[in-house]
Ligand SMILES: [Zn+2]
């Protein structure tokens with residue numbers, strides 16, 4: 001077991017990679033390659049109603065969750081992956097790992113042999129309906145061509161990288177070394193290489209049925225591909241049926257394995273080749289060599305399995321499967337264990353090259369419509385009408401005094417305190433002033449050319465709502481920032497995905513996530529005193545103003561001068577009172593201009609001495625009003 005350096009995931013949303021297996025033998029092979037299991041105190045549980053059983057742990061540097069399907073087929077894999085997504089909201093990559101049937105050759109002009117035990121990595125999944133293998137209505141879900149299914153740039157570019165010479169070599173070598181490691185483990189004795197002699201590819205037209213000298217009424221009448229064979233033959237081995245070795249197709253790679261003094265049952269086994277290409281994902285259907293060849297030729301299919309398409313609809317998917325038969329009537333189960341081991345080894349080599357993305361790229365892949373739905377469900381209270389009303393009431397020229405204060409400079413230059421508290425007596429015009437400051441800061445954010453990485457979000461508390469404004473405020477801010485960044489992080493998605501009211505700690509975690517998309521966020525909150533449960537709001541603002549994880553926040557809050565507020569806020573804030581000389585000056589400027597422009601004051605009874613007296617006296621008596 002490798003040493004675990006990074007801390008365990010905090011919760012289920014920290015998992016990025018899911019592995020899904022249909023067979024016990026596949027599941028066991030994958031578990032054998034875990035470097036560490038999260039158990040005991042680090043059990044992560046699952047969402048209500050999720051029937052899946054999970055193993056969680058670490059493979060290489062990745063935290064992974066492994067799900068075991070209740071049965072084979074796309075219906076099971078669709079249900080399993082949908083439930084998995086409800087429990088693990090941050091999954092970015094779903095790997096379907098196990099065994100499949102392989103086409104004998106790759107579709108290139110210069111075809112390469114695919115032999116049993118090779119591994120296929122899907123670049124796309126072609127869904128063929130149940131029992132309709134010959135149907136022309138084949139749905140293609142192609143990662144590379146985007147013809148259908150979830151477009152995922154991350155997977156597409158990664159697969160392109162893997163198809164390069166150097167990355168491909170690493171993948172092959174990694175696969176081989178993990179495979180050898182797994183086969184040496186206790187409990188995996190039955191997973192060894194079955195031997196080149198057991199790898200038999202018959203000519204496509206040669207059926208698996210009773211052959212001479214065995215007498216069989218049904219099988220003897222079978223001449224074409226669609227003629228029936230007897231039930232006994234379907235459950236018998238080629239040796240029992242006397243399938244003719246003269247009808248085998250020569251395989252270059254197997255001949256090489258058989259040459260020399262090496263015994264057929266090689267140990268160590270030959271290194272599996274890794275092929276990248278399209279996989280057909282079908283319902284349970286009778287496989288024939290003719291059907292296989294047709295799909296291989298017409299759709300460039302190299303692998304045939306039954307689970308990939310079901311997962312595809314729920315998660316960004318890559319299918320990694322070991323070839324255990326050739327998808328014809330001659331198939332047997334000798335190769336299942338070894339092919340499952342090879343696939344699991346390839347999965348681990350695949351993950352070794354899959355980069356652990358920066359946390360701020362840990363977004364949940366959603367369509368624009370889905371994103372809008374999430375934004376709407378996150379926000380509870382929309383304060384924009386209050387902001388718009390206050391902005392309309394603003395008198396041009398007033399409020400400019402704020403930007404001349406040393407406190408403003410100090411706040412902007414982000415001294416030791418990153419919160420500015422504007423306070424005043426009731427009726428002093430705090431809200432109108434705040435709306436002006438908000439518009440001013442927002443304007444300068446838009447002027448800066450840093451790709452929107454600096455922005456402002458505001459919230460107005462309002463007594464008329466008679467509510468505790470903490471959660472509505474946080475939810476509004478999270479939805480606004482997610483919208484601006486066009487990213488929904490796993491934690492943000494989980495807020496509305498679980499169906500239960502998020503805890504405050506969840507909201508703060510989600511806010512922390514959304515901040516990753518920005519260099520600086522100005523958060524303006526007006527009228528702190530108008531919330532119910534004011535201590536809740538003050539405690540949250542205190543956390544936002546002091547905790548390191550929120551250091552990208554520049555806070556701007558406004559309220560009346562209540563003792564409670566002052567006690568909590570003042571120690572961590574730069575404070576600006578509306579009763580100050582700058583305001584008096586502001587009022588004087590306003591009066592002067594009003595008197596000059598208003599014809600009422602041109603009446604002779606307003607002597608210039610009287611007017612001067614008003615201009616001098618009124619601002620001083622106003623005291624911030
Ligand atoms: Zn028969």
Ligand SMILES: [Zn+2]
Pocket residue numbers: 207208209237238241243329330
């Ligand atoms: Zn046979």
